[in-house]
Amino acid sequence: MKKYNNGDFRLKDVGNKITVYGWVNKRRDMGGVIFIDLRDRSGFLQIVFNREYLKDDFLKAESLRNEFCIEVTGILQKRDEEMINPKIPTGEVELMVENLNILSEAEPVPFNIYEDSDVNEAVGLKYRYLELRKNKLQNTIITRHQITAAVREFLNKKDFLEIETPILCKSTPEGARDYIVPSRISPGSFYALPQSPQIFKQLLMVSGFEKYYQIAKCFRDEDLRADRQPEFTQIDLEMSFANDEDVMNLTEEMLKYVVKKVKNIELDKFPRLTWHEAMDKYGSDKPDTRFELYLNDITDILKDSSMRVFSESIKDGGIAKCLIVKNNGDKYSRSDIEHMIEFVKIYGAKGMAWLKYDNDQFNGVIAKNLEDEKLLAIKEKFNIDNNDLILIVVAKPKIVYSSLGALRLKIGNELNLIAKDKYNFLWVTDFPMFEYSETDKRYKAMHHPFTMPSSIEDLKDKEKCLSVSYDIVLNGYELGGGSVRIHDPKMQNIVFDALGLTKEQIKEKFGFFTDAFKFGAPPHAGLAMGLERATMLLTGTDNIKDVIAFPKTQTASDLMSEAPSIVSKEQLNELSLKVEVKKDE
C-alpha cells in the first residue's frame, strides 16, 4: 500500500492519478457533489464526490460520516478559482474521486475533535485514542518525538552511549515515594521502580563508559500536583573526566541544537547566575528573566529607621527588599494592594508595606511614618517617578525571596510584562550544599549526598557551604539540573558525616554504591532534565497531560484502561500478599 501524505499535494501534482487514505474530517453535501477534507497525520486534502461521475457509487459516498476511515482513488485537479483556500497548504488542489473504499465506519465521536477547544478531562482521557486525533495533541506528541530525536542525534555525535538501566530496582529505606513491585520468587521481597537512574549512571562511570545518556523512565508515587505524573521521562546524562563547565557547555550546545531543530530558533549564549545572585535579584532559583522586575535591596536604607517593624526585623537577621512597579501604579487600587498583601502572606510574610509616588510625592500608609530622608533615599536610588508603585517586604531572607519572588511573577502576568515568544534559558549555579529541614530538625543535602562541595574547608559551615552544581532554567521553570559528583571515598565520608549519617546508616542506604568508589572511580559530573517540562515549554502548553500520549489523572489512574484495578486472589496468593484495606481512614 503506497501511502502518501495528504498534506503534501500541490499544484505540481495536478493530473496525477493517486490513491489516498485518511479520515473524513469535514463533510459538505451540496446535493450532487460532496466535499470532504480527508485528514491524515500530515494534514488535509479536499476530495470531491460527484454524483454524475460516480453514478451508483455516489450512494456509498453519501453514507460517509465524520471519522470514517476511507481509501479513495482519483485524479488530482486544480480547484476552481473561487474554491481556493489559501489558509491550508493543499488549498489549491482537490481530488476528483473515481473510486471509494470504506475501510472502517465510525460511530459518532463523544466530543468535537476538530476544534482547539478543551474536552472535559474525564471524557477526553476515557477516549484518549480519539482525543489524540486532535491537532494540538498530535503536534505536542510529534514535538516530543522531535526533541528526543534531536537529543539523541546530538549526543550520539558526541560519542555518548545510550545505556539502559533497570526498572526493577532496589527499594531504599528513604524510598517512601517508591512504587514497589512484589517478587513472586522471593516472597515478602519487593523491587522498587526507580525515581532516577542516578546510582546506575554513576556506576557506569566507575565502569569506564565515560559518556552515558538515557531518555529514562522514572517513577514517583507522590500526591500529584497538576504538573506531575506518576511516571515521567528524564533526559539523563553523565560524563567522566569532566567538570561543571564541561557539562554546562555540552548541555547548552545540546539545547541550542534541539531548539534550532524543533523551533528553528538560534539561541544566544545562556546567561549564568549564582544561586545567591538569582535569589537576590529574582527571589527565585528558577527566575523567569523574560521581564525586568527585580527585587531591590533597601536593607541599608531601612535598617536604622525609626519604624521598628523594619529596623527590628533587620536587626534580627532580616532583610528589606522591594519591587518597583514602574509607571503602573494606577493599575493597582488600594484593594488590589490589599489582595497582594494577602498573597505574600501565603509565603510567610507577616505583611507588606507599600508606597505610591504620585503628583511628585509619596502616598501610602508608611509615607507618613517613614523618615523623609529614607523616602528620599529610595526615590534617588531607584529614580522613582510619578505612577510608580513600591512594594516592600522586610523579613528573614527565605520569606522575602519567596514572597516577593512569587509577587513578581504575579505582577509580570497581570501587567503582561512577559515576552511570551522568548526562550530565556539561564544557568543557576553554586547552590547551597545543605538545607535545614524544619521537619527533620537536621541538615539535608539540597541536591543529593553525592554532590561535590565547593571545598572540604567550606563543609565546616553548613549554612554557607556551596556545592558544585547547576540548574538549567527556562522561562521561570527548572528544566533540570546536575552537579559534579564526589568520586573520592574520603570526601564522601566527610559529607555523610556532615549529614549526620552513621556508618550503619551509610551501609544500609548506600552500601554497594559507596563500595564501588574504592576501585578507581573517575571524576565525573552529570545532569538530568525533565522531558515533559521541556516539551511543554517548546509547545506552549501548561498541561503536562498534553505532552504524554497516555497520561494519568491526578489520582494516578488511567481512565481509558481503568488502571489500577483489582487483581485475582490467586495472583495475590502467588505473591504471598494480602490486601487489608482499612476502613474509615
Next chain:
Amino acid sequence: MKKYNNGDFRLKDVGNKITVYGWVNKRRDMGGVIFIDLRDRSGFLQIVFNREYLKDDFLKAESLRNEFCIEVTGILQKRDEEMINPKIPTGEVELMVENLNILSEAEPVPFNIYEDSDVNEAVGLKYRYLELRKNKLQNTIITRHQITAAVREFLNKKDFLEIETPILCKSTPEGARDYIVPSRISPGSFYALPQSPQIFKQLLMVSGFEKYYQIAKCFRDEDLRADRQPEFTQIDLEMSFANDEDVMNLTEEMLKYVVKKVKNIELDKFPRLTWHEAMDKYGSDKPDTRFELYLNDITDILKDSSMRVFSESIKDGGIAKCLIVKNNGDKYSRSDIEHMIEFVKIYGAKGMAWLKYDNDQFNGVIAKNLEDEKLLAIKEKFNIDNNDLILIVVAKPKIVYSSLGALRLKIGNELNLIAKDKYNFLWVTDFPMFEYSETDKRYKAMHHPFTMPSSIEDLKDKEKCLSVSYDIVLNGYELGGGSVRIHDPKMQNIVFDALGLTKEQIKEKFGFFTDAFKFGAPPHAGLAMGLERATMLLTGTDNIKDVIAFPKTQTASDLMSEAPSIVSKEQLNELSLKVEVKKDE
C-alpha cells in the same frame, strides 16, 4: 577538562604535549622506568615514567597499582624500534610523563578484568561495575547502543514517531505473568508492568499517528530460563495503511541498515518460507539455514511397508521424515546413535530408525526388515552413497518436526556444519491462526487474538486457518515477529467467537480496546523484535547477561544492589498490604 581518546594517538601526534586520563591496566616496573598501559573506553596508550626525569615524583609513580585512575601530562613520543607493538593501534607511540596526578586509588579488584575469561557469575554480578570494565562487556554494551542508534536513525528518516507508552498499565485477567504494582491512592488496586506495548501501539494507529515505533521496556514474571530476563527491551513498530509486505520490506531494509552500520556487512535479500515450508524442511519455525541438512519426506515410501511400526503410524495420521547425514556415517558409532535415540525421545518420538550405507550396502537394524525395494527407493531418491547415515522418525507431524528439527541442530553443531560467520536472516510467514492447547483443551490464538486471519472463509477450519503473520529469524533464533491486525470490529468478533470467548469475557479482557475500533480504525500491521537477542547475535555471545548493563540472575535478583528486598511495615501499611509467606510450601 579536555579528554582525548587514549586509543586514538598515532605517529602524527608525536611531539605534542598532552594530558590524558584513564585507568592503570598493566604495569611493568623495570627499576628506573615504569611502563603502564593507560586504558579508557577507546583503548590503550602506553605511558612511561622515568626516574631520572621525574625525580621525586617517581615515588608517586611507584605507588600506582592496577585500576588506579590517573591523569598524566607529557610529550607523546615515538617508541624505540624494539618496543613497537603492532598488535595495538597506538603501538608505535608512548607518552613520556612529566606530571602525574592520582585521581583515585583502587583496592585490588576481586577478579581478573584483563582477560577474556569468564568470571564466577555471582562474583561478577555483585561487582558488576567492575565486570563492565572488561573489554568484552564494553563492546557488547557499545554494540547495543549502536543497534538502537541505527534503528532510530533509520525509522526517524522514514517518518516514524517514537512515542512512549505507559509502564504503569492495567493488569489483565490473563496477566498471570504480569509484575504488579500496588496503588497507594486506590488501596487494593494494582497496576501491571506491560508485557508489550501491543494495545497502546494499536490505539496510536486508531489515533492516526500512522507510523509508530518505540524501543520499549517490557516485563514478564516467568520462571527464568538462561536466556530470559524479567525485564527486556523490544524494538516495537506499527504502521497504518500498511500490509504484511510493507512491514516486511521496511523491517528488512532496517535490518540491512543496522547490520551495515554495526558490522559493515551488506546483506542479500532475506529469503522467505511459509510456516509449513519451514516445518517441512527444517522441522522448525525458526530454522537455522546456515547448513544444508534437511528433513526429507519418505512417507510415500514407508506408508505401505510391511514394517507395521511405520505403516500403521502413517495410517494413523503420522508422517515419515529422515535426516541424511552425508559422508559422515563413520563419525557416529552405534552407541552414539543410541544416544541420538534417547535425544529424540525428549521431543516425544517413541523411537528412531536408522540406516548406514557402507561398502555399497545398507546396515542397521531395519536394513534387515525393510523391503529391498523401499531401501532402493530411499537410495535412489536421495543419492545415498557410502558413509551416509539416515535417521528416520515416523510419528505425528508435530513430533517428527520437533524431534528431527532438534536433532538436525545437534548434528549441525557436532559436525561443525554451521557457517558461524554468516548472518542468515529469513522470513517465516503464514503461521497457523490457532493452536490447540492440550492443557486448556481449547484453541488459542497462536500469535494474539488481534491477528488477521487469511480470510473469513478459512476461519471455519481451525486446524487449517492461517494468519497474516511473519516472523523474522536469524541463524536459528526468532528475532521477532508481527502480523496484520484486525481493524474491523465484525471480523474481530468472529475471531473472538472462534476462540470460544463469551461477550462478557471479551468485555472483561479487552473492553475499551475493542471499543476503540468502532471509531474508524485504519488497517494496520506491525512487528516487535527482541533487542537483547539481536545484540547477542550481532556480538556473538550466547549469554543474555552480556548484553544488559545490569542484568538479573535466574532467580530475578540483582546481586549488586540486592534487589528485591524487604520493605518497611509502614510502607506496606500505606499500601494496605500484608505479606503472608506460607511455610513449607
